[in-house]
Amino acid sequence: MHGYEFYVDPSRCIGCQSCVEACAECETHRGKSMINFDFIDRQRTTATAAYVCWHCEEPTCAMVCPADAIKKGDDGIVQSSLKPRCIGCSNCVLACPFGIPKIFPEYEQMMKCDMCYDRTSVGKKPMCATVCPSQALSYVRPEEIGKRREKPTNVFHFGNQKIVTRVHMMIPAETDAVSLDVLDYMWEESYAVFSQPQ
Amino acid sequence: MAKAPVSLESLLDRFGPHPAYTPPGGWQDESRSPAERLVKTHCCFCGQQCGIQLKVRGNQVIGFEPWEEFPFNHGMLCPKGVKRYMQGGHPDRLLDPLLRTPKGFRAATWDESLDFTVARLKEVQLKYGKDSVAIYGGASLISEKSYLLGKFARVALGTRHIDYNGRLCMVSAGTAYKLAFGVDRSPLPWADILKAQVVLVAGANVADCAPITTDYLWRCRDAGGKLIIVDPRMTPICRNADMYLPVRPGTDMALYMSLLNVILRDGLERRDFIAAHTTGFEQVAESVRAWDPRTAAEKTGVPPESIERAAHLFAKAERAIVLHARGVEHQSKGVENCLALINLCLATGNIGREGAGCAMITGQGNGQGGREHGQKCDQLPGQRSISDPKARAHTAKVWGISPEEIPPAGYSAVEIMEAIHCGEIKALLSCCFNPLVSLPDAKFTQEALEKLEFFGVVDFFMSETAHHADVVLAGSLQEEEEGIGCTNEGRVIHIQKAVDPPGNAKGDSWIYCELAKRLGKGKYFPYATTKDIYEELREASRGGHADYFGITYEKIDKNMGIFWPCPSLDHPGTPRLFEDGRSFHPDGKHHFLVTEWRESGDPVSVEFPVYLTTGRVVSQYLSGTQTRRIGALVDQYPNPRLEIHPRLAEQYQIKDGDWVTVTSRRNDMTLQAMVVKTIRPDTVFIPYHWAGERSANRLTHRTLDPRSKIPEFKVSACRLRKADGPPDGARASNRTGNLSEPRKGQA
Ligand code: SF4
Ligand code: SF4
Ligand code: SF4
Numbered sequence: 044m045h046g047y048e049f050y051v052d053p054s055r056c057i058g059c060q061s062c063v064e065a066c067a068e069c070e071t072h073r074g075k076s077m078i079n080f081d082f083i084d085r086q087r088t089t090a091t092a093a094y095v096c097w098h099c100e101e102p103t104c105a106m107v108c109p110a111d112a113i114k115k116g117d118d119g120i121v122q123s124s125l126k127p128r129c130i131g132c133s134n135c136v137l138a139c140p141f142g143i144p145k146i147f148p149e150y151e152q153m154m155k156c157d158m159c160y161d162r163t164s165v166g167k168k169p170m171c172a173t174v175c176p177s178q179a180l181s182y183v184r185p186e187e188i189g190k191r192r193e194k195p196t197n198v199f200h201f202g203n204q205k206i207v208t209r210v211h212m213m214i215p216a217e218t219d220a221v222s223l224d225v226l227d228y229m230w231e232e233s234y235a236v237f238s239q240p241q
Numbered sequence: 242m243a244k245a246p247v248s249l250e251s252l253l254d255r256f257g258p259h260p261a262y263t264p265p266g267g268w269q270d271e272s273r274s275p276a277e278r279l280v281k282t283h284c285c286f287c288g289q290q291c292g293i294q295l296k297v298r299g300n301q302v303i304g305f306e307p308w309e310e311f312p313f314n315h316g317m318l319c320p321k322g323v324k325r326y327m328q329g330g331h332p333d334r335l336l337d338p339l340l341r342t343p344k345g346f347r348a349a350t351w352d353e354s355l356d357f358t359v360a361r362l363k364e365v366q367l368k369y370g371k372d373s374v375a376i377y378g379g380a381s382l383i384s385e386k387s388y389l390l391g392k393f394a395r396v397a398l399g400t401r402h403i404d405y406n407g408r409l410c411m412v413s414a415g416t417a418y419k420l421a422f423g424v425d426r427s428p429l430p431w432a433d434i435l436k437a438q439v440v441l442v443a444g445a446n447v448a449d450c451a452p453i454t455t456d457y458l459w460r461c462r463d464a465g466g467k468l469i470i471v472d473p474r475m476t477p478i479c480r481n482a483d484m485y486l487p488v489r490p491g492t493d494m495a496l497y498m499s500l501l502n503v504i505l506r507d508g509l510e511r512r513d514f515i516a517a518h519t520t521g522f523e524q525v526a527e528s529v530r531a532w533d534p535r536t537a538a539e540k541t542g543v544p545p546e547s548i549e550r551a552a553h554l555f556a557k558a559e560r561a562i563v564l565h566a567r568g569v570e571h572q573s574k575g576v577e578n579c580l581a582l583i584n585l586c587l588a589t590g591n592i593g594r595e596g597a598g599c600a601m602i603t604g605q606g607n608g609q610g611g612r613e614h615g616q617k618c619d620q621l622p623g624q625r626s627i628s629d630p631k632a633r634a635h636t637a638k639v640w641g642i643s644p645e646e647i648p649p650a651g652y653s654a655v656e657i658m659e660a661i662h663c664g665e666i667k668a669l670l671s672c673c674f675n676p677l678v679s680l681p682d683a684k685f686t687q688e689a690l691e692k693l694e695f696f697g698v699v700d701f702f703m704s705e706t707a708h709h710a711d712v713v714l715a716g717s718l719q720e721e722e723e724g725i726g727c728t729n730e731g732r733v734i735h736i737q738k739a740v741d742p743p744g745n746a747k748g749d750s751w752i753y754c755e756l757a758k759r760l761g762k763g764k765y766f767p768y769a770t771t772k773d774i775y776e777e778l779r780e781a782s783r784g785g786h787a788d789y790f791g792i793t794y795e796k797i798d799k800n801m802g803i804f805w806p807c808p809s810l811d812h813p814g815t816p817r818l819f820e821d822g823r824s825f826h827p828d829g830k831h832h833f834l835v836t837e838w839r840e841s842g843d844p845v846s847v848e849f850p851v852y853l854t855t856g857r858v859v860s861q862y863l864s865g866t867q868t869r870r871i872g873a874l875v876d877q878y879p880n881p882r883l884e885i886h887p888r889l890a891e892q893y894q895i896k897d898g899d900w901v902t903v904t905s906r907r908n909d910m911t912l913q914a915m916v917v918k919t920i921r922p923d924t925v926f927i928p929y930h931w932a933g934e935r936s937a938n939r940l941t942h943r944t945l946d947p948r949s950k951i952p953e954f955k956v957s958a959c960r961l962r963k964a965d966g967p968p969d970g971a972r973a974s975n976r977t978g979n980l981s982e983p984r985k986g987q988a
Contacts, residue, residue, distance in 0.1 A: 055459050057448035057477040059859045064320040064873050068304060070275075074268030086887075086897065087918050089448075089477040173307040173316040174323060176452035177459060191463050224918040225475055225886065228487045230544040 044163050049172060049182050050195055051094060052213035056179035058082065058091030062171035069170050070161060072123075077156040078171060079143060087224070093180060095171060096121060096143045096156035097199075098209035104135035104144055104155075112153070119209040120160060124153040140201045158210075192216060244691050245708040247345040249933070255345070256703035257333035258865070262872035265301050265330035274298070281308055282737040284322040285381060285719035286862045288411075288603025288729040289313065289453050291322055292801075295720060295739045302329045302720060302739055312801050313431065313728065319452035320860055320874060327871045328718055329740060333702050335715035336744025346713065351747070351755070354712050358670075359759040361695040361711065362398065365668040371399045371648070375657045375666045379673025380407035380604075380611035381863075383724030383736050385774040386749050387607070388622055388781070389766075390672060391615025396640055396765050397757040401648035402666060404618040406674045406863075408654035411608050412617075412949040413575030414565065414601035420576070421583045421832050423825030424786045425624055426609065426731045427600035428592065428818035429562070430804065435460050436596030438558040441469045441551070443582055444493060444568015444955070448477035449859040451566070451602045451729075467558075469551050471496065471543075472568060473854060474884065474926055475919040484551055487921055489542040490852040491841040491956035493569045496548065497581035498529045498836065499537030501588055503552035505529065510556070514590035518822050521833035525584050528835045540838075542921065556589050560596035567604060567856065571955040575946040577836035587831050593819035603729035605863065606719065610727030613787040614778055619650040622778060623785020632785070639781045641765060653950035655680060655943055662689035670697040672716070672749060675704040678864035678932045681941035681952040682907050699752055701742075704866040705932040715746035722748045724771045725789075725797065731816075732802035733792050750774060783808070786825055841956040842944025843906060849958035851889070852924040853905065855937045856955075865930035878928070881935050882915040885961075886922035890914060893961050900964040903927070905940040905957050911968040925959065934968050 060080055067076040083090040102121045105113040112128035113135060115121045124135070124144075129152045135144045136153065144155040159169035163182075167173075172182035181188070188195055193213035199206045245252060264270070276296035283290040292311025296304040305326050307316030328334070338354035339346040349357075365373055376394040378387055387405070394403035415425040422428065434440060434457040447454045455478060462468060462481060470482040471493065479485045488496055504510055505526055515522045534545035555561050563586055569578035583599055591597040603609050614622040615636075622639075625632035627650050637644040652660055658680055660666040680686045690696065690709040698710040707713050723738040742748060750771050757766040768774050772794065783790040791807035792814070803814040823829035845852060860877035862868045869875060883901050895901055897916040902909050903925065912927065912935070920926055929937040944953045 054481060055455075057452060057455050057859075059319050059448065059452050060877055061318055061320045061323055061452070064323040065318070067873070068323065070272045073271055074263070086916055088480070089475060089919055090480060091477070168309070168316070170307075173309065174318040176314075176317045176319050177448075177455040178317075225487050225921050226888070226918070228485050228544075228547070229542050229921065230538045 044166055044168065044182070046184055047168070047182050048185055048188070049095065049158060049169070049210040050188050050213055051210060052179050052193055053090070053092035054193065054213070054215070055177040056091045056093055057177050058089065059176060061174045061176060062093050062180055065170045065174040069159060072154055075147060075154065077145070077154065093171070094141065094143070095158065095180065095210060097141055098158065100207040100209070103138045103140060107134045107138040109134060120158050122157050122160065123155055126152050129153055140199070140204065140206060246341050246343060249708070251345065252703070252708050258702070258869040259333055260872035260875040261327055261331050261870060264327060265303050271296070271304055276303060279306055280720075280737050280739040282720060282739065283726060283734055284318065284325055285606045286321040286325055286868070287451060288605055288608040289451055290606060290726050290728045290734055291318055291453055293318060293322055293325070295326060297739050300740045300743070302326045310801070313730065313732070314453045317453050317456060320877065321862055321868060324871045324873050328867055329720065329743065331870055333870055334743060334746070335701055335703060335713065336746055338715050338745070339713040341711050351745070354714060355755050355759055358697050358712050358714070359756060362668060362670070363760070365695055366398070369667050372401055372651070373666055374398055374400045374668040374670070375402035375652070375661070376400065377654065377657070377669060377671035377674040377676065378403065378405035378616035380405055380410060380608045381606035381719070382611055382673050382749070383607060383719065383722060383726055383771070384610040384614055385724040385771045385778060386722070387611045387616040388614040388778045389750055389753050389774055391622065392640060392765070393753045393757055395647055396642060397760045397762040399646070399648060401651035402618065402657055402660075403616055403651060404654040404657055405611065405616045406654065406679060407605060407608055407612045407617070408950060409679055409952065409954070410567070410604040411601065411612060413570035413946055413951045414579050415612060416576045416949040417579030417583060418601070420834055421580060422819070424818065425612070426787070426805070426818065427729060429598045429600055430730050430732070430816040431457055433596050433598065433817070434458065434562060434564075435464065437461055437466055437560050437562040438596070439467045439469065439555050439561040441471070441555055441561065441563045442478065443471045443497075443563060443565040444570070445564055445566035445602050446472065446474070446476040446568070446856060447564075447602070450604065450857050452859060454564070454602065467554055469554060473852075473921045473924045484547065484554070486543045486547055486551060489540070489921065490854045490924055491572055492541040493572070493578045494574055494581050494836055495532060495537045495540040495838060496543055497578070497585060498532040498838075499534055499548050500552040500555065501525070501581070501585055502529045502532045503534060503549055504556045504585070504588055507553070509553070510588045511590035515588065518831055519587050519833055520828065520830045521835070522588070524835050525833040528837070555585065560594070561586070561589060561591045562597060563599040564602055565599070566602040568955055571951060571953060573842045573944045573946050573953045574836075574839060575951045576948045580834045581836045584833055584836070587833055592831060593817070593822060595817070601729070607726040609729060609731065610725060610733070613727065614782060618653050621647070623782030623789070624787040625785045635784065636781060639777060655945055655950060655952055658686055658689050659943070661693060664692065667693065668695035669693055670699070671706065672699040675706045675864035675866050677704075677706040678929070678936055678938065681938055681954060682943050683936050683938045684908050685943065699749055700866070701746065702866050702870065704864065714752050715744070716749040716752060717742045717746060722750060722771050725775060725794070727805070728802070731804045733789065733797060733805055734802045735794050735797040842953050843942040843957045845958040849906060849960050851959050851961060853903065853940060853957040853959040854924055854926050854955045855929045855941060856926065857930070858928045861928070861930035863930065865932070869930065881912050881928050881931050881937060883912050884915050884917055884920045884926040886918060886920050887916050888922040889925070890916045893963055895961070895963050900966055902962045902964045903940060903959050904962070905942070905959045907942060908939040910934065910936070910939050911964045925961070929954070
């Protein structure tokens with residue numbers, strides 16, 4: 044969709060996995076979800092994150108592909124592997140700095156997020172960004188994202204590798220350390236009080 | 242005799258819940274032969290009733306498409322909404338009416354099963370009197386059906402006992418709003434959340450139970466709004482909160498009285514608003530005097546400084562909103578907890594203007610609409626009181642009977658089960674309600690069901706409760722009958738019929754009209770379509786508080802919903818209540834009401850030292866009758882888990898993934914621990930969506946709020962013991978979830 048960009052903001056994510064379920068409803072890969080979803084560390088926090096392919100300007104996945112099966116379109120979208128070419132070698136899976144591509148053995152092919160090519164090419168938003176109830180995944184105009192508290196960036200550093208991506212990540216304008224234990228918000232000083240009857 | 246006819250194993254084998262993973266036609270189907278129609282309708286799985294488009298081919302719902310134009314959710318959906326389409330073609334779907342035999346259930350014809358039902362109901366009523374039969378309804382039903390159920394109970398059966406599962410959901414809030422404002426509705430549209438400077442979220446796990454509201458909270462925050470979250474658990478929305486107050490279960494009222502204490506102590510109340518628009522302020526001011534922050538901190542576990550700071554944040558905002566849900570309402574002082582929150586809003590002049598006020602977050606699919614038109618034991622259509630002679634006269638006229646023929650108020654849902662248990666009620670007809678899973682104290686419910694002389698069920702899947710039925714009438718899903726619902730905003734929406742009920746299943750409204758006919762009352766139920774029922778509902782609600790007279794299906798479609806009250810066809814509806822400064826009370830004032838502290842009905846003690854609180858997870862809906870059959874949702878959270886803080890877990894040498902036996906004064910259950918720092922260390926949490934051995938309601942108690950009659954699901958006392966392994970019966974009842982392999986992130 045012209046003028047729209049994809050933004051990912053894990054701080055908004057509530058871990059509902061609507062994106063995971065909705066991605067599997069997409070007609071081009073129905074039944075398979077391309078979303079990478081994670082509970083960061085459930086014992087310590089409810090924080091969760093859902094990622095799509097970042098659609099790198101210079102996609103590592105494509106560069107390491109021996110079969111030249113991964114193509115980037117003029118629109119900047121890096122497609123799933125071309126079925127006739129893909130040899131299922133997993134080079135892309137290992138090389139992608141974000142851990143995005145997946146090999147589906149039943150299709151003998153690498154598939155990944157293609158930003159809902161079937162939808163965006165006909166003026167619809169990607170499925171995940173449409174349904175996401177927290178808009179942790181959103182597909183909106185840049186002026187819309189300008190109203191957010193967090194700021195977008197699309198430059199990532201992995202060691203010496205600098206990666207510029209089509210998809211933007213939202214980062215806090217100013218970050219404070221946030222405690223993730225209920226204890227730190229409670230009044231009672233010692234645990235002994237808790238198990239006593241009132 | 243209402244014991245299950247055959248073993249649980251064989252019932253589960255035949256009727257499920259079996260988790261379905263593939264949509265009708267298989268996964269590749271939609272790409273090969275696409276949908277014929279897109280039906281604009283709404284999700285059935287919570288009070289937000291998100292707009293959604295169902296893909297339909299032939300007589301089958303085969304998928305969904307977001308409905309981005311619908312103004313409430315703009316295409317957003319939680320995973321339940323995404324997967325809701327998997328129900329229609331589900332292999333567990335009941336396709337015929339079923340009659341119980343000693344060998345299990347057998348398919349029957351409609352004539353046989355309806356005649357049987359009517360004969361048994363008549364027999365019981367002849368022997369024991371009219372009120373020996375009770376009706377259970379459900380708040381997930383479209384409003385036409387809930388209206389029909391109310392009329393069916395009172396006109397066709399002449400019993401006073403009809404109540405519904407919204408009794409487990411919205412009644413504390415509803416009662417409080419009626420007492421304070423004279424009307425039971427959230428007074429503001431959700432768009433107001435975006436305009437608030439402070440939002441206080443009180444006992445509402447928005448991320449899991451009202452996911453779309455998350456986006457409203459985040460957008461409020463983007464615009465500079467501050468969030469204060471009160472909950473014994475750090476739910477996902479706490480991560481972005483400006484203040485998090487970890488209240489001890491059952492002590493919410495003390496916290497809110499203390500906030501008011503600080504506000505009045507520091508002179509932050511709006512005297513001019515209080516003088517012009519309210520009554521009862523002085524008494525409430527007096528009643529909170531004892532609740533200084535230090536005293537409240539001792540009760541609630543929230544630091545005094547946090548109480549001070551939250552009070553100042555809230556009171557100094559030009560526009561503040563309180564959002565509350567079952568956390569405060571599922572208590573034996575649920576009504577008073579809501580009143581304490583309303584008092585805060587009234588004292589600070591936060592009502593009747595944009596971006597200010599209080600709102601309840603509705604739980605069930607049609608939680609708001611389902612309680613407005615007569616399936617509540619004490620209400621007639623239009624939110625009228627059944628004991629008000631004028632209301633009775635109006636309703637009787639619409640129904641074509643005399644006012645004396647309308648029975649008086651009956652028992653509420655839990656009281657009905659208690660009356661069954663003690664033998665006062667002998668027969669039950671239940672629609673869209675699974676009390677064995679959703680009522681507190683499941684053992685008691687089971688005993689009661691086994692005592693019934695006749696038990697009839699109308700449902701589309703065989704619920705665990707229906708195992709006890711003499712007859713199961715195969716009814717309809719939400720998308721199989723046209724009608725209306727009302728969302729948590731008070732927005733009346735149009736539920737489109739997408740398909741016919743499959744096989745020999747029938748629309749619920751047809752079933753009730755047929756029963757009425759066979760009871761000799763057919764002339765009062767002359768409806769050919771649900772629209773005919775709606776036309777009568779409009780008339781019946783006319784002049785009541787929930788006035789739908791000016792709302793038609795067409796008008797809803799044109800405006801993407803109409804907010805009630807809407808008294809005439811040219812009336813635009815009322816998105817925000819009280820804008821003229823007047824409440825719905827005859828005196829036009831908002832009423833401050835005194836709240837009085839008392840302990841929970843199941844207090845912690847030396848023997849039961851830990852608080853137990855129960856609730857929902859995002860992937861499951863209520864008793865799970867529907868969502869435990871959808872594979873993708875089952876996999877997200879296959880089994881109940883015990884959330885426990887590492888401090889408490891350490892005391893019992895419980896490690897993550899260990900089996901733990903939780904014992905309350907009623908019963909026990911054994912489940913796996915999930916050791917997390919996101920819950921108070923004096924409290925454990927169990928979600929309640931499962932049946933049998935996995936049912937959290939084995940542990941809960943039947944103490945009710947004296948006015949709303951809501952059970953105290955949020956506060957029980959329990960003790961913990963590390964167990965050797967899974968419970969004996971785990972295999973049978975766990976067949977739909979994988980016991981040994983929790984999904985990533987849950988352990
Ligand atoms: S994120 Fe990974 S899969 Fe996506 S374009 Fe970049 S390298 Fe390729
Ligand atoms: S749909 Fe949105 S909120 Fe839910 S898991 Fe995905 S990114 Fe997170
Ligand atoms: S369950 Fe509620 S939030 Fe989820 S899609 Fe349905 S109506 Fe929307």
